[in-house]
Amino acid sequence: MSALHIATEELTTASAMAKPLNRMISSRDVIALEDRYGTHNYHPLPVVLKRGQGSRVWDVEGKEYLDFLSAYSAVNQGHSHPKIVGALTEQASSLSLCSRAFHHDLLGQYARHMTQLMGYDRLLPMNTGVEAAESAVKLARRWAYDVKGVAENQAVMVFAEGNFWGRSIGAISSSTDPTARRGFGPFVPGYEVIPYNNLQALDISLSQPNVAGFMLEPIQGEAGVVMPDPGYLTRVRALCTRHGVLMIADEIQTGMGRTGRMLACDHENVRPDLIVLGKALGGGVYPVSAVLGDDEVMLTLKPGEHGSTFGGNPVACRVALEAVAVLQDEGLIENAALRGEQLRSGLHELKSEFPILMNVRGKGLLNAIVVGSEQGGKTQNLAWNLCIRMMKQGVLAKPTQGHIIRLAPPLCITSAEVDKALTCMRKALVALH
Numbered sequence: 497m498s499a500l501h502i503a504t505e506e507l508t509t510a511s512a513m514a515k516p517l518n519r520m521i522s523s524r525d526v527i528a529l530e531d532r533y534g535t536h537n538y539h540p541l542p543v544v545l546k547r548g549q550g551s552r553v554w555d556v557e558g559k560e561y562l563d564f565l566s567a568y569s570a571v572n573q574g575h576s577h578p579k580i581v582g583a584l585t586e587q588a589s590s591l592s593l594c595s596r597a598f599h600h601d602l603l604g605q606y607a608r609h610m611t612q613l614m615g616y617d618r619l620l621p622m623n624t625g626v627e628a629a630e631s632a633v634k635l636a637r638r639w640a641y642d643v644k645g646v647a648e649n650q651a652v653m654v655f656a657e658g659n660f661w662g663r664s665i666g667a668i669s670s671s672t673d674p675t676a677r678r679g680f681g682p683f684v685p686g687y688e689v690i691p692y693n694n695l696q697a698l699d700i701s702l703s704q705p706n707v708a709g710f711m712l713e714p715i716q717g718e719a720g721v722v723m724p725d726p727g728y729l730t731r732v733r734a735l736c737t738r739h740g741v742l743m744i745a746d747e748i749q750t751g752m753g754r755t756g757r758m759l760a761c762d763h764e765n766v767r768p769d770l771i772v773l774g775k776a777l778g779g780g781v782y783p784v785s786a787v788l789g790d791d792e793v794m795l796t797l798k799p800g801e802h803g804s805t806f807g808g809n810p811v812a813c814r815v816a817l818e819a820v821a822v823l824q825d826e827g828l829i830e831n832a833a834l835r836g837e838q839l840r841s842g843l844h845e846l847k848s849e850f851p852i853l854m855n856v857r858g859k860g861l862l863n864a865i866v867v868g869s870e871q872g873g874k875t876q877n878l879a880w881n882l883c884i885r886m887m888k889q890g891v892l893a894k895p896t897q898g899h900i901i902r903l904a905p906p907l908c909i910t911s912a913e914v915d916k917a918l919t920c921m922r923k924a925l926v927a928l929h
């Protein structure tokens with residue numbers, strides 16, 4: 497029976513329809529169901545996952561895979577970490593949500609812990625990455641008017657080409673990806689986009705008197721793990737300071753240990769004015785995001801001027817505290833650095849053997865391979881086909897920007913698992929030839 501038939505024949509009452517089916521349905525049926533009833537805003541790999549543990553996931557047929565995407569770095573602590581799941585379920589059965597209309601017993605503790613850990617005065621809690629990044633833009637604009645003295649509605653926000661901070665109108669207004677923008681205008685005014693990793697362009701842009709902030713990813717994740725030159729972040733910091741502009745680091749993908757340090761900015765000992773966290777702050781089980789900054793910026797917001805029904809809820813606070821504790825207690829940040837070295841050295845070996853691997857790059861466990869045809873051209877299908885072959889061998893990854901495959905397993909991955917993934921990738925590359 498096909499999935500579409502199951503939907504109409506088995507699920508006859510409203511309450512039955514609200515429950516997941518007990519009996520197993522095949523990957524093919526699940527995909528058909530999603531295709532029929534879901535909106536086609538993603539193009540997933542044809543794999544249907546049902547269970548995850550650590551670095552591994554299993555599909556509905558029981559086949560095991562190594563997860564080399566980690567839900568875009570939201571699962572740094574590994575799938576279904578027992579301590580994080582424990583915190584989630586315990587808190588959910590005690591007090592899950594009360595909104596910010598009332599206080600609850602965890603927000604203050606969570607904010608204190610995070611600010612002390614990261615070295616900032618205050619935390620603003622949100623849920624998803626895009627909300628936190630947009631909150632940072634709002635904070636920068638408000639700071640520009642209240643503190644820097646920019647005339648009302650004249651504040652400029654500067655972004656780097658290739659940036660990705662989500663899909664809201666605010667986020668796509670700074671995007672340089674035509675797919676993200678086409679058909680969604682008009683866009684937010686007061687944005688300026690300059691080339692990434694270009695200090696001269698930044699200097700010129702920031703010297704305008706009405707610039708509020710420069711928001712950037714220390715390594716551009718969605719753009720294809722694009723790494724700036726060493727020293728770039730240090731010089732960005734210096735330019736922002738010189739021009740009286742807020743440096744805002746979007747560490748939603750690079751933060752929480754992903755690159756082998758708690759924050760990617762830590763590699764250059766750079767302290768941005770605002771940092772934006774998300775993804776793995778929720779330990780792979782819950783959407784949790786935050787902006788961290790100092791009084792001068794954070795206290796410009798007054799009651800009623802910004803907020804979120806779910807932001808800073810008890811479950812979010814409890815989960816985030818546990819998510820951070822797991823990263824630290826289990827040495828996952830150090831493991832990210834070590835396993836990252838191991839992975840890249842294995843990938844370089846593969847590159848010397850397979851000419852379609854044009855480049856290998858990354859830091860910690862945020863890595864990418866650039867795939868090109870034997871004639872030297874970039875081809876979208878090649879990266880997709882390699883991911884399909886890798887999937888068949890038991891490694892899940894997905895192309896970003898068509899010709900780049902991001903390799904970002906959970907930070908708990910073991911040395912043996914990295915070796916296994918490299919062996920699977922070799923087989924996939926052989927199969928592609």
Ligand SMILES: Cc1ncc(COP(=O)(O)O)c(C=O)c1O
Nearest residue numbers: 624625626660661662717748749
């Ligand atoms: C650097 C960066 N910022 C922001 C976001 C948006 O996060 P979310 O999808 O949780 O809104 C992403 C998502 O991939 C991201 O990589």
